Amino acid sequence: MNILDALPHIKSSSNPEDLVCYGFDACGIEGVPAAVMWPETTEHVAQIMKYAQENGISVVPRGAGTGMSGGAVPLKGSVVLSMEKMNRILELEKGNLTVLVEPGIINGRLQREVEDHGLFYPPDPASMNFCTIGGNVAENAGGPRALKYGVTKDYVMEIEAVLPGGDIINVGVKTYKGVVGYDLVRLLVGSEGTLAVATKIRLKLLPLPEDVLALLCLFTDLEASGKAVSQIISSRIIPRTLEFMDREAIKAVEKFQPLGLPDDVEALLLIEVDGHTETIKKEAGKVADICMKLGADVRMAEDDAARNRLWECRRKVSPALYHISPRKMGEDIVVPRNRIPQMLTSLRRLSEDTGIKIVNFGHAGDGNIHVNLMIDRSNEEEYRKADAIVREIFKLTLGLGGTISGEHGVGITKAPYIGMEIKKRELDLMKGIKNLFDPKGILNPGKIFP
Amino acid sequence: MNILDALPHIKSSSNPEDLVCYGFDACGIEGVPAAVMWPETTEHVAQIMKYAQENGISVVPRGAGTGMSGGAVPLKGSVVLSMEKMNRILELEKGNLTVLVEPGIINGRLQREVEDHGLFYPPDPASMNFCTIGGNVAENAGGPRALKYGVTKDYVMEIEAVLPGGDIINVGVKTYKGVVGYDLVRLLVGSEGTLAVATKIRLKLLPLPEDVLALLCLFTDLEASGKAVSQIISSRIIPRTLEFMDREAIKAVEKFQPLGLPDDVEALLLIEVDGHTETIKKEAGKVADICMKLGADVRMAEDDAARNRLWECRRKVSPALYHISPRKMGEDIVVPRNRIPQMLTSLRRLSEDTGIKIVNFGHAGDGNIHVNLMIDRSNEEEYRKADAIVREIFKLTLGLGGTISGEHGVGITKAPYIGMEIKKRELDLMKGIKNLFDPKGILNPGKIFP
Numbered sequence: 001m002n003i004l005d006a007l008p009h010i011k012s013s014s015n016p017e018d019l020v021c022y023g024f025d026a027c028g029i030e031g032v033p034a035a036v037m038w039p040e041t042t043e044h045v046a047q048i049m050k051y052a053q054e055n056g057i058s059v060v061p062r063g064a065g066t067g068m069s070g071g072a073v074p075l076k077g078s079v080v081l082s083m084e085k086m087n088r089i090l091e092l093e094k095g096n097l098t099v100l101v102e103p104g105i106i107n108g109r110l111q112r113e114v115e116d117h118g119l120f121y122p123p124d125p126a127s128m129n130f131c132t133i134g135g136n137v138a139e140n141a142g143g144p145r146a147l148k149y150g151v152t153k154d155y156v157m158e159i160e161a162v163l164p165g166g167d168i169i170n171v172g173v174k175t176y177k178g179v180v181g182y183d184l185v186r187l188l189v190g191s192e193g194t195l196a197v198a199t200k201i202r203l204k205l206l207p208l209p210e211d212v213l214a215l216l217c218l219f220t221d222l223e224a225s226g227k228a229v230s231q232i233i234s235s236r237i238i239p240r241t242l243e244f245m246d247r248e249a250i251k252a253v254e255k256f257q258p259l260g261l262p263d264d265v266e267a268l269l270l271i272e273v274d275g276h277t278e279t280i281k282k283e284a285g286k287v288a289d290i291c292m293k294l295g296a297d298v299r300m301a302e303d304d305a306a307r308n309r310l311w312e313c314r315r316k317v318s319p320a321l322y323h324i325s326p327r328k329m330g331e332d333i334v335v336p337r338n339r340i341p342q343m344l345t346s347l348r349r350l351s352e353d354t355g356i357k358i359v360n361f362g363h364a365g366d367g368n369i370h371v372n373l374m375i376d377r378s379n380e381e382e383y384r385k386a387d388a389i390v391r392e393i394f395k396l397t398l399g400l401g402g403t404i405s406g407e408h409g410v411g412i413t414k415a416p417y418i419g420m421e422i423k424k425r426e427l428d429l430m431k432g433i434k435n436l437f438d439p440k441g442i443l444n445p446g447k448i449f450p
Numbered sequence: 451m452n453i454l455d456a457l458p459h460i461k462s463s464s465n466p467e468d469l470v471c472y473g474f475d476a477c478g479i480e481g482v483p484a485a486v487m488w489p490e491t492t493e494h495v496a497q498i499m500k501y502a503q504e505n506g507i508s509v510v511p512r513g514a515g516t517g518m519s520g521g522a523v524p525l526k527g528s529v530v531l532s533m534e535k536m537n538r539i540l541e542l543e544k545g546n547l548t549v550l551v552e553p554g555i556i557n558g559r560l561q562r563e564v565e566d567h568g569l570f571y572p573p574d575p576a577s578m579n580f581c582t583i584g585g586n587v588a589e590n591a592g593g594p595r596a597l598k599y600g601v602t603k604d605y606v607m608e609i610e611a612v613l614p615g616g617d618i619i620n621v622g623v624k625t626y627k628g629v630v631g632y633d634l635v636r637l638l639v640g641s642e643g644t645l646a647v648a649t650k651i652r653l654k655l656l657p658l659p660e661d662v663l664a665l666l667c668l669f670t671d672l673e674a675s676g677k678a679v680s681q682i683i684s685s686r687i688i689p690r691t692l693e694f695m696d697r698e699a700i701k702a703v704e705k706f707q708p709l710g711l712p713d714d715v716e717a718l719l720l721i722e723v724d725g726h727t728e729t730i731k732k733e734a735g736k737v738a739d740i741c742m743k744l745g746a747d748v749r750m751a752e753d754d755a756a757r758n759r760l761w762e763c764r765r766k767v768s769p770a771l772y773h774i775s776p777r778k779m780g781e782d783i784v785v786p787r788n789r790i791p792q793m794l795t796s797l798r799r800l801s802e803d804t805g806i807k808i809v810n811f812g813h814a815g816d817g818n819i820h821v822n823l824m825i826d827r828s829n830e831e832e833y834r835k836a837d838a839i840v841r842e843i844f845k846l847t848l849g850l851g852g853t854i855s856g857e858h859g860v861g862i863t864k865a866p867y868i869g870m871e872i873k874k875r876e877l878d879l880m881k882g883i884k885n886l887f888d889p890k891g892i893l894n895p896g897k898i899f900p
Contacts, residue, residue, distance in 0.1 A: 178856060179589065183639065334628060336546045337545070403625055406627035408629070433632055
């Protein structure tokens with residue numbers, strides 16, 4: 001008897017069209033699951049995990065499949081556990097500034113719902129209108145606002161989760177403070193669905209900032225844009241976002257959908273400050289001063305419509321790059337923010353030396369650069385060349401005190417490189433933890449560890 | 451050969467007076483170590499941990515011994531590893547807003563040093579002028595400013611640590627973002643020295659807020675003070691501190707060192723807002739309005755001297771209570787902040803029913819109440835009675851969705867109660883992690899787990 005027949009009350013499918021739809025994520029790797037199951041309660045998840053462990057069936061938890069490293073891509077024979085039907089807001093505690101949700105809720109929907117109450121859930125991955133909170137928790141997702149507000153892990157207070165075998169655990173507390181036992185919440189956050197399946201998540205909320213101001217700063221000198229980032233932070237202003245695009249990224253957007261940016265721009269910064277209206281006017285003024293002194297052309301958005309127009313350029317980067325190279329390779333490195341100019345210079349040299357076009361954009365404020373190798377991955381020679389370049393990029397990144405993934409996770413695509421960053425002893429501890437939670441290795445196998 | 455003879459180049463002592471001095475912490479439990487060792491380098495710590503594991507010697511890492519739950523109290527025969535000589539600031543990166551320190555540095559010294567550069571390390575345990583960052587990391591220490599700024603775990607980016615056996619590990623990243631592998635940093639933070647010995651710690655810093663304003667709000671009605679807390683947060687103001695003292699705590703301070711507070715005060719709130727000068731004036735005005743409408747007498751401090759005078763009352767609570775009952779029992783519960791009035795009412799009833807005086811103060815903003823049973827622990831009958839009350843308090847706390855320790859940790863004193871909060875399956879996972887890091891059980895044995 002297979003798992004679908006054994007648990008007939010849980011919605012499931014093994015239709016080929018469903019298997020295709022649930023076989024890939026945004027990184028482009030395609031797998032084929034044996035089946036897809038749509039649990040609607042914690043009890044359903046527990047039943048699936050119990051049966052799976054007893055019968056040696058691999059299970060791959062999945063949010064919206066917007067991940068960038070293959071975390072939700074099923075290995076052959078796996079059952080995909082789609083959490084999309086468990087998508088409710090269970091409890092919004094306005095007085096305590098917390099919200100309890102099911103993992104399948106879309107990030108953007110949660111944001112809008114809490115904003116209606118004057119509250120704020122800061123983590124804003126680029127895919128926020130599609131991706132789920134469960135997926136965000138699995139990957140410890142970031143986003144532009146991470147600079148000021150941190151990433152998903154900074155907002156998760158409590159998790160109800162199901163272990164392989166079906167045991168239901170509750171970790172964390174519903175209060176801001178709590179120091180009883182080891183921090184299993186943050187062990188689960190970012191574990192990429194390899195330790196347990198989250199079924200309820202309590203998130204911390206903040207008061208919604210009174211106002212936001214956005215500035216677009218166009219630089220004709222790459223170095224100057226890097227200096228601007230350092231000087232803004234050194235002047236003790238923490239913008240809520242400090243986004244960066246290089247010349248190639250700007251050119252790609254202009255080609256895809258012209259926004260009328262000048263031809264000679266080498267880099268742009270899109271900067272938002274938020275808070276009380278009077279304060280941010282002052283802060284935006286200081287930021288504009290810093291950028292203008294470094295030679296930038298600065299445009300300020302005074303209202304939401306103008307702010308959206310400024311963001312248009314930044315939001316179009318990813319679609320524009322996919323339009324040019326549908327099978328490009330996208331990396332997600334982070335360097336200490338004062339090392340960004342150095343990293344960008346090295347990337348430019350690498351591109352010139354190899355003849356592979358490299359396009360960079362990302363979250364300059366926290367040093368997180370999305371490095372795009374504009375190749376065709378299905379072309380074997382280009383792929384091999386690109387793999388060597390990726391290794392070189394990671395070496396440079398680590399040499400500057402950085403990390404090979406800031407917000408996309410390890411999944412399948414970064415697993416071969418994890419040993420470049422994590423030493424054997426530390427990796428062994430991680431594997432030991434994996435083994436403790438999942439002794440039979442049925443939960444999201446083939447991820448993180450090479 | 452004993453460990454002192456085996457490692458003669460590491461400063462150590464087995465003089466009885468040293469053994470006494472390094473045998474207790476602030477919770478009042480006294481142990482007697484076999485020896486005290488003062489490593490000065492990571493290599494020293496590694497040598498000690500290697501020898502200790504090979505020879506089955508228990509090791510108890512210790513900061514300043516200001517802990518409140520016995521985490522640094524050595525069981526008989528243990529060697530105390532005093533980290534006080536490893537107390538340097540190794541690297542202050544102003545541009546990246548990070549600082550790398552050794553674990554023995556005093557929290558207050560670090561605060562002052564970074565403030566000289568216009569930077570800010572928010573976690574401020576009451577013992578900040580004595581306690582060490584290493585101890586703060588071990589206990590995941592909080593403090594009054596946790597309401598707005600979070601606790602120690604929110605600031606630890608990277609840890610170099612030594613495992614039992616002597617292996618040196620590096621966990622975390624020096625960048626704000628990083629999602630490569632499981633979060634071992636937050637597993638170590640709050641693990642109370644049971645998993646590894648931290649030898650270097652990189653902390654995140656913030657820009658120092660421009661200004662701070664303090665308000666003292668005196669209530670003649672306990673319920674009203676609880677309402678004030680809820681209304682302030684609901685009005686979307688997050689003060690940096692929102693401290694609370696009940697009638698008995700105020701009376702204790704007045705008796706210890708009169709500050710001239712009115713007799714009929716049932717509760718006081720000490721509230722600080724920080725940020726840009728114009729903004730916080732407005733916020734302080736709103737807070738004052740809320741409290742006055744609820745019948746409070748409000749005093750505002752306009753400068754640092756006045757602010758210090760307001761804090762005097764709050765700072766004197768702990769010494770005043772020790773003065774009255776040197777062998778009192780202090781608890782550290784947290785309830786969701788809107789449940790504080792309910793909790794305080796229950797505590798008052800419990801006090802009346804049992805005849806044991808209960809004094810409460812703490813961090814109302816995050817629901818963290820320090821509940822003090824004014825007994826003499828050395829009186830066996832009083833102790834037994836108090837133990838029953840503590841169980842009742844924990845039951846009430848957990849019933850309201852709270853936790854039995856907000857910032858003091860489990861250590862020895864809370865270990866018998868941990869099963870009230872953490873279920874067996876979760877506790878088994880924690881024990882599994884302990885066993886993975888410390889298979890011989892030599893590192894800080896007898897802590898956390900009952």
